[in-house]
Amino acid sequence: MVTRILLTLCLLLLLAGCLFGGGDDRAPSRAGPVRPDPRGPVTLDIPTSRETKQCYADLSREQVRFSPLPDRDYGGGCQVIGAVQLIDVGIPVSGLKAMRCPLARTFVAWMRHAAVPAAREILDGELVRVETYGTYACRGIVGGSAASSLKVSEHGLGNAVDVAAFVLRDGRKISVLGDWSSGTAEEREFLRIVHRSACRRFKTVLGPEYNSAHRNHFHFDMGGKPFCR
Numbered sequence: 001m002v003t004r005i006l007l008t009l010c011l012l013l014l015l016a017g018c019l020f021g022g023g024d025d026r027a028p029s030r031a032g033p034v035r036p037d038p039r040g041p042v043t044l045d046i047p048t049s050r051e052t053k054q055c056y057a058d059l060s061r062e063q064v065r066f067s068p069l070p071d072r073d074y075g076g077g078c079q080v081i082g083a084v085q086l087i088d089v090g091i092p093v094s095g096l097k098a099m100r101c102p103l104a105r106t107f108v109a110w111m112r113h114a115a116v117p118a119a120r121e122i123l124d125g126e127l128v129r130v131e132t133y134g135t136y137a138c139r140g141i142v143g144g145s146a147a148s149s150l151k152v153s154e155h156g157l158g159n160a161v162d163v164a165a166f167v168l169r170d171g172r173k174i175s176v177l178g179d180w181s182s183g184t185a186e187e188r189e190f191l192r193i194v195h196r197s198a199c200r201r202f203k204t205v206l207g208p209e210y211n212s213a214h215r216n217h218f219h220f221d222m223g224g225k226p227f228c229r
Contacts, residue, residue: 034140034152037075044071044081052082055101064089064108069098078138080158091116095132098158103135103222106201107161110220114197115166122190125168131175133162133217142213154204160221166190177216180208194218199228 048068059066065088071081083098089108099107111130119127136158141151154160165175179187198205198220206219210229 034078034138034150034156035076036078036138039075041072041074044073044079046071046081049082052101055082055105056084058105059084059101059108062108064104066104074138074156076138076156077152078156080136083136083158091127091130093130093132095134096161097134098136099161100157100159100222103159103161103202103220106222107220110194110198110201114201115194118190118193118197119166119168122186122193123168123172123174125170125172127166128169129167130163131165131167133164135161154221154223157223159223160204160219162217162219164217166194175216176208176218180215196228203227205229 056066056068064086066084066086069080069083069085071079071083073079080098080100082101084101084104085098086093086096086104086108089111091111093111111127115130116127119125135155137153137155139153139156141153155162163176165173167173174183174187174190176191180191181188183191195205195207195218198218202220202222203224203226204219204221205228206214207217207229208215
């Protein structure tokens, strides 16, 4: 009789654990590092959204040469949908890979209507090249907590670009790393102007004053809530 009662109690405790998340089930599981599937990306057969089609039209109207890219799932939470490869935006830009079309559209507008006139008015120079550290990269968020490093960065969605430097026709190169704090007054003003302008266009803008991971570049992305630092 006692044995039957004990078995009944054990069964009730097990059921309680299943129903109410008792025991170790309540502990959050730690995901592995963000990385692409080594077998390679899978091309997705999904229709092009209305928003993406409109973005293509906007780029064409602005006389931007671009190539639409296939929608792909790279594994590890990294997915690039509605992306383009920018071919010619009027000014050479290094390091660009896949970019989601809205990011590409915003980036081109920022270059043309912020970086170019700021270089002319503040530095008395013609902007002839923008150097970046790239766009798409399947990885977690860098420079944050251990938990944030397990979340897919906007780079893993082709939704971010890192801008490192600006080159003028006379050979001057204004870099975030070298000139944000140590440049001339005009160079420092130029970098702060283009940073502030980016804050009005992109969703997230991070720079040297955010953390040490961004001491050498501006991070621009179109994800999440507006944040500028």
